[in-house]
Amino acid sequence: MTGEERAVGRAAGAGPLLLGVRHHGPGSARAVRAALAEARPRVVLIEGPPEADALIPLAADEEMRPPVALLAHAVDEPGRSAFWPLAEFSPEWVAIRWALEHDVPARFIDLPATHTLAWGRQEGEAGAEGESPLDAETADSEDDSGPGAGPGPEPGPADVRIDPLGVLAEAAGYDDPERWWEDVVEHRGVGKGDALAPFTVLEEAMGALRETYGSGGHDRDLVREAYMRLQVRAAQRDFEDGVAVVCGAWHVPALRRKTTVAADKALLKGLPKVKTDMTWVPWTHRRLSRVSGYGAGIDSPGWYGHLFSAPDRPVERWMTKVAGLLRAEDRLVSSAHVIEAVRLAETLAAMRGRPLPGLSETTDAVRAVMCEGSDVPLALVQDRLVVGDVLGEVPSTAPAVPLQRDLARLQRRLRLKPEALERELELDLRKETDAARSRLLHRLRLLGVAWGEPAASRGSTGTFRETWRLRWEPELSVRVAEAGVWGTTVLSAATAKAEADAVTAQGLADVTALAERCLLAELPEALPTVMRILADRAALGTDVGQLARALPALVRSLRYGDVRGTDTGALGEVAAGLAERVFVGLPPACAALDADGAEEMRRHVDAVHGAVGLLGDAPAAGQGHLRARWQSVLRVLCGRDTVPGVIRGRAVRLLLDDGELAQDDAARLMGLVLSPGTPPADAAAWIEGFVGGGSGGGMLLVHDERLLGLVDAWLTGVPAEAFTDVLPLLRRTFSAYEPGVRRTLGELVRRGPGAGSGATGAGSGIPGFAAELDPVRADAVLPVLRLLLGLDEGAEHIGNDLVGVAG
Structure with missing residues (x-):
């Protein structure tokens, strides 16, 4: 037919x-x-x-x-x-x-x-x-x-x-x-x-x-x-x-x-x-685009939307949109660019035998005229206009699970509008509204609704600041519906989900991480259940590695509790008890480890050291003696030959940094390890633990000539047949230093013993280093420090002193 x-x-x-x-x-x-x-x-x-x-009439709603x-x-x-x-x-x-x-x-x-x-x-x-x-x-x-x-x-x-x-x-x-x-x-x-x-x-x-x-x-x-x-x-x-x-x-x-x-x-x-x-x-x-995985997807939803909505002259209107976008990104695009781009698109369409310029012609014209042949700004046009980040809206009268309605109410009250375009949100937890926003985002994360992801803050590093990266995806509506089984409000649902997760958690670290998230989300009704399970798991746990992984999360929770005004007394008691179990089990757990196990345990030692430093200062903990207990554990690790060298070296370094070990004692321990009787691989591992990574070990060698001399003497005495075995570890140790530190160390080694600068040496001849303190230059800094600290005394002399510094 x-x-x-x-x-x-x-x-x-x-x-x-x-x-x-x-x-x-x-x-x-x-x-x-x-x-x-x-x-x-x-x-x-x-x-x-x-x-x-039954939902068709809602399409006529003004809010749709x-x-x-x-x-x-x-x-x-x-x-x-x-x-x-x-x-x-x-x-x-x-x-x-x-x-x-x-x-x-x-x-x-x-x-x-x-x-x-x-x-x-x-x-x-x-x-x-x-x-x-x-x-x-x-x-x-x-x-x-x-x-x-x-x-x-x-x-x-x-x-x-x-x-x-x-x-x-x-x-x-x-x-x-x-x-x-x-x-x-x-x-x-x-x-x-x-x-x-x-x-x-x-x-x-x-x-x-x-x-x-x-x-x-x-x-x-x-x-x-x-x-x-x-x-x-x-x-x-x-x-x-x-x-x-x-x-x-x-x-x-x-x-x-x-x-x-x-x-x-x-x-x-x-x-x-x-x-x-x-x-x-x-x-x-x-999400309409094919690249999102949508089977019915199209390549250019933004372009198609423009074609449908443009009343006339679609190419001219499109080029105007592109020019507006590029100008907003501080690119120089004039009206002449728009005119030339339109002409080029029409010429390309005629040459290609097309009735009107299509997306390929307009894209080629934009690349040649407005982007000067570069695909970098063109990618922005592709992302923002050809695909686009338009997010639809539905009326409040549309059917929804109770949890969705509560979330919509909170979004309106906190002025957190869902947006398709990713954006960063800076929160100051000292402000009531920002604190409420933080609680909402943390509760949604507990429910599996990943509307926001925590991000590194580009401003203050204080615990009163949070940075979130927000982006609303349509699939989150499904996650909200799925989370509706836990409760009718965000608070009740997050509480029920946290309690269920605590019961089903596989390891101690999972429970401690959950406790931290409960504090961040401010779920007081869930905390007793989580803390009870946490205390039970900590009492029964025998794996020192798991205990060591769990402790830092608990201590972070204590610190966050200080900012949010949350009662963390019970959490402090559990953290102190967990720390005691780590202290008892750590020395035996460090014995007879292979290289990979020793490196992992070294990371645990660093994490526990940082956690104890915070825990000793935490008002909720009230366990100031933990510092002394931990320092005694580090002394035990320093002196046991069965403990791998990387852990012994790290223990010595931590005691030295805390002022619990004199430099003479540290030099003596290093001299013993670097003696000819120690296998070169063990000695190299000790050096890795003592001055390796980003711990500031490079500057320690720069300013302590004795330590640098010990390392230099040991390294020059390593037998040739063993040198190739220790070289990769030494390379990893020293490659982590900043270029300036490596350059200074090389200069000191080249000059030889006795010519470098250090805590006990004479002047090196290197610019910036001297045999003794220069009182004139040191005094010139004091007025600036007073100004920075808010002290008025001496402020009137700042100008003269700065002139002296410049001189």
């Missing part, structure tokens, strides 16, 4: 008006709007889950801003979900809006989500990490790069699938399906009297493809199309010839085909079911 015959048949009442579209295609959306305006149907049927029929998505999730398993995204330029959205504006009923006719979700669970499908097991990109995931693909579950890996757009583009002599689609659809205007012509032509093309390829590897489409045919028949009984169907063009030939009701019902018999809920959720242009 030809297109003309089909048009005549529809006019004569032979069947429904089938409008085959490409999902998220602005050309299809414009054509649908024109076709509906011309045909004036009495009912509009749309490809989508019928459970969402696409892109949005229909979210379906299993009631008993909220993490199993599916999305049906709709943008402003989606034909389905245009059809819904037209129906609402003209008081025409609108219905969804695709396979119900109750089957779609159960179908995916039955076959064990799982989405990508961070996505639902049956994502709506899953729900829209058979090869939706074609104009006819629509929502539905993924086929099995053995299916052979075709790309309808690719086949049609190849038949037309195009090597790029997107370029072909732009030429034949997106750049084609809809004139008066030919509103149905695009659909007739597309139906013929899809009919030929279906005759050649059958289901094209989309075997589940046969079931979906059977259900859609049943829904179309039901609508025809109610509305006779006033039925319009908006669906993927791939399905049109199947909906046109004559089949029996019994045959269609047979295909649907025995489908699994699961109880589902549906709502509207915000979506983003970025």
